[in-house]
Amino acid sequence: MNKGKLQQFLRSNLQITIILIGLLVVIIAGAIITPRFFSVNHFVNILYLNSILGVLAISQTLVIISGGIDMSVGATYWLVIMLGAQFMKGESLWGPVFICLLIGAAIGFINGFCIAKLKIPYVVMTLAMMVIITGVLYVTTGGGGGGRSAEPLTQFSIQRVLSFGTFRGMPARVIIWIALAMLFAIILNRTALGWKMRALGSNMNASVLSGIKTDRIQVLTYTLSGVLAVVAGLLYLGQARTPYPTFQSGVGVGGSITLDTIAAVVLGGTFFYGGNGGMGRTFLGVVFLSVLYSVLNMVGLQEEWRVIFNGLFILLVVGSYSRMKSKV
């Protein structure tokens, strides 16, 4: 490969290259720490544990690709978990699921409406929504312990299929995650809706001028984000049975998983390309974070180190990307 071609390759794939090198480093570190790191079961387990983050990251990708950020996905996710448990009470399944989907869609719709029509900055609007949801969650459910997930949902959420030999099977949750990622990848790349979303993200004014109904697309994007947060919430509810919310004092409920989704999307690189990122990148970002967390866990480093590494990696990747981009 001559120099010009290498430069061109780097220019278009810089972010992917960085994240792949990072993934390799983390995997090597894991392999040095424990030899069992390379087993398929272990890897599937990592995916299982982070499939919820994966689903939430899909919704964050949709929002970021269309030029926004949704700080309220984590809060929506927790609200649905808590309310879902209360509605189900261990028995009815489809009614509560339907109500939860409606709630998620409504939250997303309000977000989108305020951002598109009232022109409130997305950071402010979704942050406000996260705080409002925190209040609503504790006022309505009193802080957890009430209700229980319906049995079929629990069964489904921990279900594994295709097990043979020593392979313990593919969790249904992971399959749902990958299916959703593929579905939205197709929507983003092959449909007019996806094309419009990406147009919005790369240049808002140009999209308005070229006749795209940007308001409608924005509202739709945030609504989709809310609905996907509900899907993730239901999957977790099945696993947790009787959930207790993790309240980060002051920040609001679901703050840390929201930050994780943003981290995954940023590490994947969708953030820099505006309208040009994709589900594949985010998938890679989630896998990187999952492997990283698992390695940190093996070393015995707790939550506080996790957030430090999270922040460091975001800044390293973004910083080196921005620096190298100006050079290449």
Added chain:
Amino acid sequence: MKNTINLFKKHYIYFVLLIFWVVSMAISPFFRTTSTFSSIFIGAVPIVLIGFAQNIVVIGQGFDLSVGSVASLATCIASVLMGYNQILAILVILAVCALIGFINGVGVTKFKINPFIMTLGMMFIVNGVSLILRPSPGGFIPESLKNILLFRARGFAVGPLLIIVIAGLLGNYLLKKRSLGRMIYAVGSDPVSARMSGVNVDRIKIYIFILSSIVSGIAGIFIASRISSGNATAGAGYLFDSFIVVFMGGTLVTGGVGDFSGTIAASLIIASLVSIIQFLDISSWYQYIVKGVILVIVSGIQIYFYNKRRKLNE
């Protein structure tokens, strides 16, 4: 007459505060006691300081998501070091905060990282460090510091009131009278023409972030002496409050417009609201709903009028 209307338009937030207090006093005897106002002023100090930290960043066209976590880190450092030497502890806090702000500023200007992502990443890191320093709330804050910062005369919190007044005067002086302040406005309203007229935009932005972090650190020292311990999550909630008071005080989200006096009035309103909710014995979770709704309404109104005015100008 026109002057009066203009005055009202410019300082409407003070009238809101005044009406709010008068109505509350008329309705509830609780609001006629000095101890209520003491608690309002004590509660308002961190909001005022972190509001100022956020305010200068927003005026300079940016966001700083790390303000709350920097304040938490300051409480943790204080609770660890105050036992040895108070002066040393305060110096260390200010130095660490200045370093954090410097890194933020360099990342945003030299590495061209989006301010939102830069300060988000910083928030992660600072949160983690605070948790390592103080996994659970605790530590030691000396009485002498508390006596100075929370100084009371006849039961009234004179210290916090003085801090608010001094912070207000200093902040206004910095923003309106010093050249640094004017440059912050210039950078925020139009970075390109600021650069053309000889302002070193990158340097001003770095100053903005350093100042923001240092003021958040000072707020952290106050929080530490109020809760008399270090707590890795004590400052987190103030991030949200800072957005509310900045926008309520009339600072535009697009940068370049705003002042500090509005932020102070807004902080007093928020602190009063919090103490009303406590007094009425409503579950404190309603605070979150009320605050969130206020933020949406305030920024919605502000942007509505901004767009209207811009259309008129065109």
